[in-house]
Amino acid sequence: MLNILLTLAVIILFYTVALFLGGIVERVRALKGEELDYTKNNQTHGKLFLIYGVFFLLMFAFSFKYMDFASLPKAASNWGVEIDELFVITAWITGIIFVVTHIALFYFVWKYRGEKDKKATFFAHSSTLELVWTSIPALAMAVLVVMGLKTWFNVFPNKKTLPANQLTIEATGKQFNWMLRYPGPDGVFGRRVLSKEFVSPDNELGIDWTDPASHDDFFASELYMVKGRPVRFNLGALDVLHSFYLPHFRMKMDCVPGVPTGIGFTPTMTDDETRELLKSNSHWASIDPETNEPRYVKFNYELACAELCGKSHYGMMMPAHVVSQSKFEEWTKTQKPFFEVNKDRIQAWLAARNLSAGASKGSNNYAAFNGGDTSKKALKLDSNMTKVEGATHNIADNKATEGKQ
Template identity: 40%
Template structure:
């Protein structure tokens, strides 16, 4: 597939260079220009337009065939995920239908009405009926999608405090993540980057004088209890980052100097997701690649790659610097009992200070 894409790119580059040479020739002042299209030229271009239409449809079908498996569509692990997926799929179907119809009309009419000697074009100054049709239909479709999207967005962002959501802070810095839990009172202590004190191991700038901060728990691995609403508060220490959790259909910018938030309810534990057929296929495919790569490394006397095991991940979705690609944190979704056991083993903020 990579070779095919490379060939296509080289073909496009060659066509672009060819067109640039033609433009340069036409731009020569005083040069004689005999490149006036005749019926044969117009006929050839008409057939080329139809050929390009076939190419567009062929590459579209090939893309669906080889790249159309979208495992994330069936692997939403949050309560709002399926509705977001439905909205995405419907949007893609509408785009596909419109693209298919409009591309056909564009190329077909270019072929049907190609230039011929003696034929005169019929010019319409305006056509109110056509203009109404191609205006009102997109307005209705887009308005429907936008309104649906706004309702979906409001459902996601309006976290009901009556559901007792667990409050967790996601702290972004080049190039890693920290998570801070509110502790037993589920209230995060005040924090400010000006309060960062590395000598005391206060790496998040949490206020030592705030009573609510004493039982806060700071970790480098995010654990979430399944079925419980989570409200994330997000901060950035340095530059603009973006907290992206693809399987939970969650993303929110982390902006220096302000707190942003995003909430969701995880619905599938890590162990359950590992049994998903799509995930099993993905893991097997990745490990088959790693085995081949390990053979190459071993032949060079280097250490082979460890087998891949699926985990949810928190990623940075903003290009925040040279190590942006490696800015991630593992997320473990587990039962409430497993979470309680894990959190009880962690040091609170007061005990972590030097």
């Protein structure tokens, strides 16, 4: 209550003072007859603007210190490190331009504040100057473009060669959580069939249980990756757009219904290693009142949704971890395949349709990720690559189901 009253008082005070000041000053000016004389104002505001300018640049500089706690720890992926370097270079270039132009602006306003008998210098055009400040930014931009595209093509290479030991994870966004599917020990995802027959509330992804590869696939409630082992996410969405966002890895890609997308990188920092880094961060080193321990103890990476997907968009949080290969294998063993857990239900479903589990070899009826290119040519080229993972492209509807019957 006190807060509200105080706020109201401040608001009323602001308007009273402003309006009072405005009224008085105008009346005095009218009495003095100096209605359109800005000589005094030029003096006042030339100086005031310079003071504001100094304050502004100081606050800008200090904000880096004040906000230091908020910066993310060192990027935990190979591309993240590269992107951060690019970010820092861009920050230096823009920072210098920012400071120099602002100093010029504040200084000029103070220096050339109007005086009665002073004359402005007539200076309308200079080809040399304009050439200078066309070519310098052009040069700076050329540098930024070249460096930027180098990183960009590293993250999204045109050449599709798969790293040998790549871990592939399928992440599907839906309102309002993530479905993470691991291919299981065989390293191959079970086929999905997007037809009304296969897709049901029990099987939203339309997994085809007649495909033996589907039997060891498991769904994880937390994301696990392996340090030093390339990971690749085949991304999709069930209902609306989502965006697969891993802030600590500086990675993001939209999940689009009907359009397969994906992103890949190599994790470089385990949870423990990042935890170690956070010890020097004022926020993370502070004591969490709930646990009475420093905050970094409970640190883990997080997966977030970065594309507005409905009323609980902000709730799509999933913990993420980077561990060693041995720990990853341990964790994998604790994960139960979906098929195993739901065997009775699935067998009943299959029996009702006169199908048998693991009886068929076929193909997806949807396109898996191919680097984001949806042109026919790219899809065709890409099929060679995805065969490695055990899934081939076939856009035609329901071929898989026909084949089995």
